[in-house]
Amino acid sequence: MKAIVNVHLKKGVLDPQGKAVHHALENLGFKNVEDVRIGKQILIELKAQSVEEAEKEVKEMADRLLANPVIENYTVEILQ
């Protein structure tokens, strides 16, 4: 089974990487950009009996390792 975990900084947390990319895009002539935020997308292949079991396990991975709950939010999507 395949899981997609998207991890992003919470609203209000400064995103210097996003700011740098925003600035670089403006310097390249892209004037219509209003905001850029950069996060991680983690693809996990795992063995699981069901979607529910996979989701539970991947959420535990996110809580324990993949995301920092103080400054980051995450979403989990399971593909079969």
Add this chain to the structure above:
Amino acid sequence: MKAIVNVHLKKGVLDPQGKAVHHALENLGFKNVEDVRIGKQILIELKAQSVEEAEKEVKEMADRLLANPVIENYTVEILQ
């Protein structure tokens, strides 16, 4: 308009960050993980007249700055 750009290393390109996370998950007791790949998810807010225009502009951003075409693939999704 909002655009989501997902950037991942191409198949066959070594992903040491993914390997490290895979190893860390195993050490935490997650034994069902078969593979981990880590990419970037870039969220862009931009002004555009249409979805087509936004998609064209964001693809150009990806080609010129956001992705390295030698080792990375990307996908673009436009949300209204």
